Amino acid sequence: MPLRAILQHDLWGLYQSRMVRVWLAATALLAALLMMTNWVKVPSAPLIAIVLFPYLVFPWFLVVMMLGVNPTSGSRADAMADGFLCRPVTRYECLLGTWLARLVLVWGVYLVVAVPAAAIIVFAKRPVPDDGVTFYGVIAAMGVVGLVLALQVSLGFLMGTLLRRSLLAVAVLLLAWYPLNLVLHAFSLEEFSPISLSQSLPTLLRQPWQEDPAAETAKVGDLEAMQKTIEWISSFGAPSKPPAKPGFFEQAEYEDFSLLSVLMGYGIPTLLSIALATVCFNVRDF
Amino acid sequence: MTAAIRTEHLTKIYGNRLIAVNDMNLTVPEGAIFGLLGPNGAGKTTTLRLLLGLQRPTAGRAEVFGRPSGPNAVAVRRLIGYLPTHPNLPGNLRPVEYLDLLGKLCRLPREERKPRIASLLRAVGLLGLTDQRIENLSTGETTRLGIAASLVADPPLLIWDEPTAGLDPAARRFTLDLIREMGKSRTVVVATHILGDIDHICDHVGVVHEGQMIFCGPVRDMKRRLRRDDFSLELEGNGDDLRRLADQAGQVEGIAVRIQDERTLTVEVCDGRPRASALAELLQLVEPNHLTLQAVHSGQNETENAYLQLLQEDEAHGFQRFDFQTQRKVVAAEGNPPA
Known part of the structure; x- marks a missing residue:
């Protein structure tokens, strides 16, 4: 009962907070803007990736981390001590309740905006060719982004518990997160870098539930042959043009995308962050 | 005599820099109204937070009704109703919602929780303010709500940290009367530096100075130490x-x-x-x-005089006390009885 009570109380408090309401409105507005500006020129998979990009990289990363940092640092930690920890509640229940509340809220805000956006993109008739987005791909992409959000909340929680000062924790997260993200992106590690993950999302969005390896090889072979033919025809009698630079969401290097590796790449650090935050929270004085 | 609270050599040192509680031995008899007295920064609040398990002792131990306290000692905290100095209550909730939340935290079933909340709000005089958010309550009303919060689980031990701080005379009188009333059926520990409060309500007192308990016993014994000249x-x-x-x-x-x-x-x-x-x-x-x-x-202001005398004696005889303790520990280590 205490865990549920803390979860409900925190969730209600977060829902009532101005920051969360403004964030919800801003996510909806940004998603709408991104969809409208790319409506007639970007195929479905990259467009969904564009809509999901703010959750993975910028700017919602900041909001999510701040939400994670908040309850275990600064005056909110004192309030937690006076409100919950001096009652017959274990520290585990308290930490889990506040973490879950933030996770549910972040996922709620994300899904409320991202699910309708993805549905509109997939089902609406648009003047762009169908690029084979699958139902499984949409669900998997949504899940992966949700997992990254869980990691962000957990990292915020860990830093808030370790450093105890909200501003310091946010500053450290910012200074560590982006450089690390960029380094990992340089190696195209979608398992660890949300920037690379956002680039690989179109690949995931087009993945079917179960692939037929033979059909896939044939398909790739056909595509390659067709591409070569087109290139030969187009270059016949014309001056040679430099190859077109691929867009941010049209990278070919994520064709070997593995959902399992990505889930483990973000899932294990999430679990480690929570475990470490629990240990720190348990030995901490209030 | 059963002890509601017992600490043995309780010590809290923050980061090897600040000694907040220094080898404290404290016994609060069951059923007593115990005043924990000391100047600001003496270590009263730290002692209470160690009892609640909000902080971990550097050395020593603390027990509540014979059970060791600690960060996850739920059974101990079920026996304690705690009122912090300036209760940091969730401002977005209304009094009934807040008390209901605490009832859930205390695992009270709904049929027990709801009537108790109503009677508590009536007892602390907040029945007319149930539609207000906590952030709109005055200091006195917030303290009264904090008092009600400490009583939600009907615990046998109340620990109230400076319950009269920042209250107007009427609210202070109300709080002191309530403590006296609560003391009839419970053990009450009141930490304060306001000597008048101790004089009015407490039958036992512990005087803390620089993290150490320099007197612990009945109030009349403390007054008896006073030179009536x-x-x-x-x-x-x-x-x-x-x-x-x-x-x-x-x-x-x-x-x-x-x-x-x-x-x-x-x-x-x-x-x-x-x-x-x-x-x-x-x-x-x-x-x-x-x-x-x-x-x-x-003998006017007897308590105040006795208290000040204790502090003066403690400061004057600090080294003697240190020598005595050192001697006792050395003797105990060698296994010889003290002379």
């Missing part, structure tokens, strides 16, 4: 007559006199001089100086 005369007359009386009294052997205000003369009787004869000699001077005796007070 002073009294005051309340007189009616003009100021010149009072000053003349003070001059004459100053010439009486073994008496030191001081004019406290326009109507009061404070008299200190020196060691060796019987108080009764000194008082008789002084009273003989009153009427010749055209003054009228209104009252004779002795």
Whole structure:
């Protein structure tokens, strides 16, 4: 009962907070803007990736981390001590309740905006060719982004518990997160870098539930042959043009995308962050 | 005598820099109204937070009704109703919602929780404010809500940290009356630096100074330690007559006199001089100086004086205490009984 009570109380408090309401409105507005500006020129998979990009990289990363940092640092930690920890509640229940509340809220805000956006993109008739987005791909992409959000909340929680000062924790997260993200992106590690993950999302969005390896090889072979033919025809009698630079969401290097590796790449650090935050929270004085 | 609270060599040192609680041995008898007295920064709040398990002791142990306290000692905290100094309550909730939340945290079933919340709000006089958000309540009302919160689980031990801090006289009186009422059926620990509160309500007292317990026992024992060598005369007359009386009294052997205000003369009787004869000699001077005796007070502010005396003694004999403790520990380590 205490865990549920803390979860409900925190969730209600977060829902009532101005920051969360403004964030919800801003996510909806940004998603709408991104969809409208790319409506007639970007195929479905990259467009969904564009809509999901703010959750993975910028700017919602900041909001999510701040939400994670908040309850275990600064005056909110004192309030937690006076409100919950001096009652017959274990520290585990308290930490889990506040973490879950933030996770549910972040996922709620994300899904409320991202699910309708993805549905509109997939089902609406648009003047762009169908690029084979699958139902499984949409669900998997949504899940992966949700997992990254869980990691962000957990990292915020860990830093808030370790450093105890909200501003310091946010500053450290910012200074560590982006450089690390960029380094990992340089190696195209979608398992660890949300920037690379956002680039690989179109690949995931087009993945079917179960692939037929033979059909896939044939398909790739056909595509390659067709591409070569087109290139030969187009270059016949014309001056040679430099190859077109691929867009941010049209990278070919994520064709070997593995959902399992990505889930483990973000899932294990999430679990480690929570475990470490629990240990720190348990030995901490209030 | 059963102990509601017992600490043994309880010590809390913050980061090897600040000694907040220093080898504290404290026993609070069950059913007592215990005043934890000490100046600001003496370690009262830290001691209470160690009992609640909000902090971990550097050394020593703390027990509540025989159960060791700790960060996850739910069973201990179920026995305690805690009121922090300035309760940091969730401002977005209404009193009923807040108490309901605490009832859930205390695992109270709904059919028990709801009637208790209503009766508690009535008891602390907040029944008319149930539609207000907590952030709109005054300091006194917030404290009263904090008091109700500490009573939600009907615990046998109440720990209230400076419950009268920031209250107006009426709210202070209400709180003190409530503590006295609660003390009839529970053990109550009140941490304060307001000596008047202790005088009004407590039967046992612990005096903390620089993290150490320098006195622990019944209030009457603390007062008994006080040297009763002073009294005051309340007189009616003009100021010149009072000053003349003070001059004459100053010439009486073994008496030191001081004019406290326009109507009061404070008299200190020196060691060796019987108080009764000194008082008789002084009273003989009153009427010749055209003054009228209104009252004779002795032992006023006893608690305050006893408390200040304890602090002075502690500061004066700090090294002796240190030597004694060192000696005791060495003897205990060697296995020899102390001489």
